[in-house]
Amino acid sequence: MHRFEKTEHVGRQGLSMLARLARYEFTALLCVLVLSGGIWGFIELADEVSEGDTQSIDERLLLSLRDPADHTDPLGPAWVEELGRDFTALGGVGVLVLISLGALGYLLLARRYRAALFASVAVPGGVLLSTLMKIGFDRPRPDLVPHESIAYTASFPSGHAMMSAVTYLTLAVLLIRIQPELRLKAYIMVLAIMLTLLVGISRVYLGVHWPTDVLAGWTAGAAWAALCWLVMRWMQRRGQVESEENWSDTE
Template identity: 55%
Template sequence: MNENPDKPSFLTTEPGSQGRIAGVLQWLGSHELPVLLALFAILGALWGFAELAEEVMEGDTHEVDQALLLSMRNPADLSDPIGPGWVEEIGRDITALGGNAILTLLTIAVVGYLLLDGKRRMAVVLIVATLGALGVSTLLKNTIDRERPDLVPHHTRVYTASFPSGHSMLAASTFLTMGALLARVQRRKRMKAYILLVAITATLLVGLSRVYLGVHWPTDVLAGWTAGAAWALSCWLLARWLQRRHEVESETES
């Protein structure tokens, strides 16, 4: 019998290796498994980003990038993205979702919601997470300094370097962080799943629109998704840790 309910059962003196292994699995499943999975996902994302950045700087991804970018263009006229004109217009509308103006307005709206819902400390976490993602994105762009695609005309204005895609990274970090934080303060599983699904869908659409409009190589977008997802998971872990310490509001607080 474990006298300390907070102490993992595999640290007790219960005889038998099977009992200890079962205790390990039970403890991880009830307390630490989501955290461990998130940590492994973050490490995997960071490793993938580093490998991708190395391949890009060595020029090993150029052929794949070129083939994927041209697959979204009319072969008879590379200035014309595939599909009718209204699809191109939708692409520009979607890509705006990852722009600084929209993300700033969305962040303000979500922060306002959290404040009205009594989640003041969670609102502070969201502000710090969003500004931090912008800073990391800018630092990575200036460090790697990859040229924009020059195979096709750009169908929207660009001002910064290409790798990683800022729209993709900021969309991933902002939408996924917001989704994770909003899901943390919801009690119903259906609401949690819905919020996360919307965040993931918006992130994917923004990244695809950047390639469709010819302003990013596919590997730029993949790197942005990877870095943004790692940042969002890190923010989720931070919020979870702060909630455990009662420094950030939990699902039941109002």
């Protein structure tokens, strides 16, 4: 009887390991698809924008968020406009720096020192990439409607959309790589995606970006986050970054 129970226990462990391996391999495949799709999507968008092929749909989508009788007035009452400013602030430099420092502090307190070092390189690296691309493309800001938020830099890709995607999604993939519970993994990722979408939509609503600017920021940011996930996964397998399996060992 004891031998049977031991065999059954070993069998359950084996099935659990196979299920975990299958989940990891599926996630890795998904990240590869996001990475390749994001790069392809950004290149296609950049080409279409450079040739002016997106101007017509950009204008229609931008004006669809304005009062048809008065294009200077965004749709909705004043509190909706204020809400749009609140959402766009979630992609501002100050907020993203605070979020990044908060996540870095969490990793340090959790004694995930190598994961913290990885985060301190991954997030600023994505922000630097966003800045360089904006300088390279130098697309003018929309001039159809007044800007409801101050804009200092070029339009393509949207810095707020890309930096929020880089920051929220990259931090999310780093946190879920060291988080053993599946429901917490899902919660962190859904929250990061929701914040990224709200920031991007608010930029178009406030008239400071063309829709294709935001879409390009999302695709580039998602591709960067997927790349960070794959790199961290590779480093975890080499023992260079802490993994979820040794979560309890650091507490």
